[in-house]
Amino acid sequence: MTVSRRQFIAAGCAAGGALGHSLAAGAAPAVPALTLACSNYVRFMPIATGDVRPNDLALTWVRGDRTEMLRRATDDAAIDGGESSMAQHVMRLDRGDRSLVAVPVFPLRNFTARDLYTRKGTALNAGTLGGRRIGIYNWGASGAVWYRHLVRYFGHDVTKIAWVVGGTDGPATVTVPDPPPSHVSKAPTGASLSDLLVAGTIDAFFAPLPPRKYHPVDGPIVRVFPDFRAVEQKYFADTRCYPPQHVVLIRRASWDRDRTVGTRLVDAFNESETMFEAAQRQFPYNSPWLIADVEDAARLMGADYHAHGLEKNRHAVDVFCRSAFEDGLLKRRLTADDFFADFLKA
Template sequence: MADLPIHLCCADYARLMPLARGEVSVPGIDLTLTLGRGGSWPDRAEMLRRALNDPAVDGGESSMCRHLMRLAAGDRSHVALPVFPLRGFTARDLYVRAGGAVRVPADLQGRRIGMYGWANSGAVWYRHLLEYFGVSVEGIEWWIGTVDEPQPASGPGPLPAGVQAVATGRSLSEMLIAGEIDALFSPPRPLAYHRENGPIVRLTPDFPEVESEYFRRTAMFPVQHLVLVRRAVWESNRWIAGALTEGFSRCNDAFTAAQRNFPYATPWLEDELERTEALLGEDFHPYGFERNREQVRVFADQAYRSGIVGRMVEPEEFFREYLES
């Protein structure tokens, strides 16, 4: 019997290359893994759009938050796999105006903070970070808009009461420099950022130390994206949920081994890998349900308390089909 053809698409994460190049295969599945090109934010957004809406593919990468919202609304059109191609700490994403009033995290209490979106996976973890810092998220005045390109805020549905949209023609960076907001969270560095002399700087320039302590205290290496397959594809061959998860896991192992054996991406990557493994463990980017259950629960709880979803979605519900396969 011929292998079952499955076509998934994701952003161009180096971690997925062993599968994309065919160095790792999935028994019983003829997998085509299409990766985006260039790694730009528009390109990543296009891959997420295709995974959900392109009839030529069977699924792929998705925002954790968007999938959580679908589940909370009763939409189970896609089946989640406990495969997390994108994780990321978040203290590095917190920017302030150089010389401004916000100098330490406690200064954020009751301030005006900008974000690129309200119902985004990163934004869920940003609020978790603020609570870790001891800052009440209820006292924040939130502004939602683009970081550098002046255009209206967009997202899935209207913004909640008390959350402001940036006016057309304005950007969050512009507002931060002008003192109209006090800080902003952004995954890509703002164009006006410079570590030493930019008008925009990081609130915690020592973010590796801050994020390391965050991990020690919370055990969270935040999961932000996961892999989905269309429900119709899964219902015809339920075994694919486990087979694909195992394949992605072996791909993850192959990448980790290659990174450890040839640590030449930067001059001191070997030292960084040793430090990372000493803190997070050798498999510091794990896939699978049990090893990520608590992270998914914390994520869903944070989204629920932020009003993004109207009910709590437990990890077992999040991955129901995978666990039933």
């Protein structure tokens, strides 16, 4: 049978169309995409460089200034979430707000004994904190919850301490409970916690970063616990808490598009931690004795002390929730399962 050129082209187009339809029908589904904001932590460099990638998830990892990243994680609708305060999230849940979903990835953890400062020459120790006037940089921050947990660990009733909330090195806009408990007040207008400490108005204060007037030898502000490592190691041995302070949150709309992203993120960040820990044991070191610190931490806390996921962190998160309730930040006692309810359902 003779086939005209026009018939040949038409048949070829029909076959090509059928083939294209077949390929489209059998094509793999699109990989979900997620954009998250986080502080520029060196531990997550394998994620940032792309050496570690979540399985079947196109992750855009936005890094930058911590304050800005925390703001963007919850307030910037252009991204899907990111690093955020655990305290702010548990208070959000207490109000019934489930617009953000917590995934058990913990970008920031920190022990707290190192963060307690006093005047040089002041005889202050773990046993003599009760009944004192102690400053704190923020009442409702995650770090502040762990600071008060440390004070309870030392055996003191936090309601018997006069807490003064203010900026570390300068006046700051701070919030306190409304109405404030009788043992909580704001720093006087125009005064910083450092000013109040040096003047003798307060006995000590907690701050997440060393104040400008701090110097371990020359003062006038020094740490209450110069050998904070020993205090923190005992705290960990007794409490089994390496205090998590920040967690990864995902907007509800982004979460509902694909609820499997939580597990993929946990797996990826655990892989990143493993890669980072291996790099810490190789040259060049950040300090001449870094390898001793790395080995000592693993010996005391276990090789996976930075592990992500709920089961490895359930106890610490539950302690955090209980402490927030005891501090009066919550109206009801929430648990780790409440904190990660959506993650568990997925």
